[in-house]
Amino acid sequence: MRINSEPIINVGIMSGREIHATLSGRFTFEGETITGDIELSGSSDGTSAVTFRGKRYDALEFTPEDPAHCSFGLHDVTIGIGFHWERRESQKFRGSLSVIPDAENPGKIIAINRIGLEEYLKSVISSEMSATASPALLRAHAVVSRSWLMRQLLDRGKHTTAETATTTTTRLPDGREVEEIVKWYDREDHTQFDVCADDHCQRYQGITRQTRPEVSEAVEQTRGETLTYDDEVCDARFSKCCGGVTERFENCWEPAPKHYLTHISDTDTDGTPFCDTDDPDILGQVLNNYDRETIDFFRWETRYTTTELSALISRRSATDFGEITTLKPLEVTPSGRIIRLLIEGTKKSMIVGKELEIRRRLSESHLRSSAFEVIRSPEGDFILRGRGWGHGVGMCQIGAAVMGARGYSYREILHHYFPSATITTLYP
Numbered sequence: 001m002r003i004n005s006e007p008i009i010n011v012g013i014m015s016g017r018e019i020h021a022t023l024s025g026r027f028t029f030e031g032e033t034i035t036g037d038i039e040l041s042g043s044s045d046g047t048s049a050v051t052f053r054g055k056r057y058d059a060l061e062f063t064p065e066d067p068a069h070c071s072f073g074l075h076d077v078t079i080g081i082g083f084h085w086e087r088r089e090s091q092k093f094r095g096s097l098s099v100i101p102d103a104e105n106p107g108k109i110i111a112i113n114r115i116g117l118e119e120y121l122k123s124v125i126s127s128e129m130s131a132t133a134s135p136a137l138l139r140a141h142a143v144v145s146r147s148w149l150m151r152q153l154l155d156r157g158k159h160t161t162a163e164t165a166t167t168t169t170t171r172l173p174d175g176r177e178v179e180e181i182v183k184w185y186d187r188e189d190h191t192q193f194d195v196c197a198d199d200h201c202q203r204y205q206g207i208t209r210q211t212r213p214e215v216s217e218a219v220e221q222t223r224g225e226t227l228t229y230d231d232e233v234c235d236a237r238f239s240k241c242c243g244g245v246t247e248r249f250e251n252c253w254e255p256a257p258k259h260y261l262t263h264i265s266d267t268d269t270d271g272t273p274f275c276d277t278d279d280p281d282i283l284g285q286v287l288n289n290y291d292r293e294t295i296d297f298f299r300w301e302t303r304y305t306t307t308e309l310s311a312l313i314s315r316r317s318a319t320d321f322g323e324i325t326t327l328k329p330l331e332v333t334p335s336g337r338i339i340r341l342l343i344e345g346t347k348k349s350m351i352v353g354k355e356l357e358i359r360r361r362l363s364e365s366h367l368r369s370s371a372f373e374v375i376r377s378p379e380g381d382f383i384l385r386g387r388g389w390g391h392g393v394g395m396c397q398i399g400a401a402v403m404g405a406r407g408y409s410y411r412e413i414l415h416h417y418f419p420s421a422t423i424t425t426l427y428p
Contacts, residue, residue: 001228001231001232001233001424001426002425002426002427003426003427004427005427005428006116006117006118006224006427007116007117007150007153008114008115008116008117009114009115009116009117009120009149009153009194009195010098010112010113010114010193010194011112011113011114011115011120011193011194011195011196011197011204012110012111012112012190012192012193012195012196012197013074013077013091013093013110013111013112013113013196013197013204014074014076014077014078014110014111014197015102015105015108015109015110015111016042016076016108016109017041017042017107017108017109018039018040018041018042019039019040019041019074019099019109019111020037020038020039020074020075020076021037021038021039021040021072021073021074021075021097021111022036022037022038022072022073022075023035023036023037023038023062023070023072023097024070024071024072024073024092025064025065025066025069025070025071026064026065026066026070027062027063027064027065027070027072027097028062028063028064028065029060029061029062029063030060033065034062038052038062039052040052040060040099040109041109042101042102042106042107042108042109043056043101043106043107044107045107046106046107047106048101048103048106049101050099050100050101050109052099058100058101059098059099059100059101060098060099061096061097061098061099061114062096062097062098063096064094064095064096067094067095070094071092071093071094071206071207072092072093072097073090073091073092073093074090074091074092074093074111075090076088076089076090077089077090077091077197077205078198079197079198079203079205089205089208090208091205091206091208092206092207092208093113093115093123093206093207094115094119094206094207095113095114095115095116095119096113096114096115097111097112097113097114098111098112098113098114099111099112100112100192102192103191103192104191110192110193112192112193113197113204113206117146117149117150118219118220118223120149120204121142121145121146121149121219122207122215122216122219123204123205123206123207123208124141124145124202124203124204125138125141125142125145125215125218125219126205126212126215127202127203127204127205127208129141129285129286129287129397129401130284130285130286130287131212131214131215132212132284132285133285133286133401133404134285134401134404134405135214135217135218135404135410136403136404136408136409136410136413137285137286137397137400137401137403137404137410137413138214138215138217138218138410139218139221139222139410140395140400140404140410140413140414141218141238141395141397141400142218142219142222142225143222143225143226143227143236143410143414143423144227144236144238144394144395144414145202145236146222146224146225146226146426147226147227147228147233147234147235147236148202148235148236148237149195149202150226150233150426151233151234151235151236152194152195152201153194154233156189156194157189158189163183163184163185164183164184164185164186164254165181165182165183166181166182167179167180167181168180168182170351172342176349178342178349178350178351179350179351180340180350180351180352180353181350181351181352181353181357182340182352182353182354182357183352183353183354183356183357184252184253184254184354184356184357185253185356185357186253186254222410223425224425224426224427224428225423225424225425225426226423226424226425226426227260227414227418227421227422227423227424228421228422228423228424228426229258229259229260229420229421229422233426234258234260234261234418234421235249235258235261236260236261236394236395236418236421237249237261237391237393237394237395238393238394238395238396238397239388239389239390239391239392239393239394239395239396239397240286240287240297240389240390240396240397240398241275241297241298241388241389241390241396241397241398241399242266242275242335242388242390242392242396242399243273243275243298243335243336243369243371243386243387243388243389243392244265244266244267244273244274244275244276244298244387244388245263245264245265245266245273245334245335245336245371245392246262246263246264246266246335246392246393246394246396246417247263247333247335247337247355247391247392247393248261248262248263248333248335248393249261249262249393251333251335251337251339251354251355252354252355252356252391252392252393253354259420260418260419260420260421261393261394261418262419262420263333263334263335264416264417264419266396266399266416266417268406273298273399274396274398274399274400274402274403275298275388275396275398275399275402276298277298277398277402279402279405281405282398282401282402282405283398283401285401285404285405286397286398286401296368297368297388297389297398298387298388298398299385299386299387300368300385300386300387300389301383301384301385301386302362302363302367302368302383302384302386303377303381303382303383303384304381304382304384305379305380305381305382306323306324306380306381306382307323309324309362309382310322310323310324310345312362312363312364313343313345313361313362316360316361316362316363316364317350317361319348319350320347320348321343321344321345321346321347321348321349321350322345322346322347322348323345323346324343324344324345324382325344325345325346326342326343326344327341327342327343327344327362327374327382328341328342328344328374329341329342329373329374330342330351331353335371335392336371336387337355337369337370337371337392338355338358338370338371338372339353339354339355339358339370340352340353341353341358343361355369355370355391356370356391358370362384367384367386368386368388368389368390369386369387369388369389369390369391369392370386371386371387371388371392372384372385372386372387373385373386394417394418395413395414395417395418396417399417400413400417403416411423
């Protein structure tokens with residue numbers, strides 16, 4: 001499969017009633033050259049408009065006169081939305097700044113970065129991990145991120161919802177009938193831009209973290225390269241740490257197997273898991289400053305008293321289970337991840353799945369992974385002892401970092417994590 005040219009993409013950065021930006025260099029708007037600080041706002045009456053310099057617009061765009069040397073900054077951008085590291089920061093971007101009304105939130109406006117796909121990738125691989133990563137890891141991640149994005153662009157209009165849920169009644173071996181809820185979450189299409197800038201799609205934080213020439217070299221030297229299978233661009237995935245074993249696509253998302261996203265042992269020739277490392281130099285390649293706040297990822301443990309767990313599950317499920325008496329895995333994948341969990345309480349029992357729904361119900365944000373065992377302490381506490389960080393599908397970022405440090409090439413890394421995929425140059 002090939003396309004004629006590099007795509008230009010629209011990245012949604014932030015939404016708010018007011019957006020404060022700084023134009024560094026000369027930008028053009030309606031034939032006028034503008035630079036410095038600008039302020040934009042939504043309509044005070046809730047109508048669909050953008051206000052700039054006292055005038056109302058349906059949309060507006062600031063275009064750099066010299067794209068290689070101009071940039072714009074946005075202030076109070078929220079990153080890590082919904083995760084424990086959520087925070088705000090200022091960020092800088094190349095390309096054009098477009099501002100449009102937020103169709104889903106009257107009175108708010110959206111800042112969109114219009115930029116070439118390759119320039120976008122230079123930020124993604126610096127935002128998803130550190131710009132100090134090895135050349136092999138940077139190149140591998142560039143190909144994976146490019147593949148994922150191209151698959152989303154090609155499938156535009158097919159992702160209509162982020163959540164798919166089914167509710168049924170299941171009979172347990174003891175004859176009891178309980179409610180079973182199975183949910184899986186993927187990304188839904190954004191209606192006003194191609195992708196967002198946060199973990200919902202791919203982390204994209206502009207040139208804020210794009211600090212080293214090796215990042216640009218990795219993208220430029222793999223230009224247009226994507227993973228393909230059966231002449232189709234792969235829906236490539238990645239997670240922080242697979243815990244030594246990767247997961248099948250269908251066990252986390254849509255029950256439609258993808259041959260290139262399968263179950264593999266993520267181990268070196270001596271059987272040691274690649275991602276089992278505490279080497280700070282290697283971890284620093286993958287984990288940015290806020291990611292380093294998570295220190296236990298290959299092996300981790302979470303402990304709850306019965307009272308704490310009962311309150312947590314009832315709160316996260318919006319259901320009164322009473323006192324939780326049992327957490328029992330009913331279905332565990334070959335990688336060791338739980339995808340059906342029986343939660344029993346004194347007032348209600350329920351089976352939940354898939355892996356992310358389990359992780360959400362057992363944590364205030366997201367449990368590290370669903371690859372855990374349940375242990376009851378002598379005091380009656382629930383101990384969740386697990387491994388890995390994330391869904392575990394596709395490329396393991398920490399494992400790939402270790403492979404790069406041990407001399408594996410980016411092609412070897414890609415063929416390890418996507419064993420049946422082919423590296424194809426999609427555009428010139």
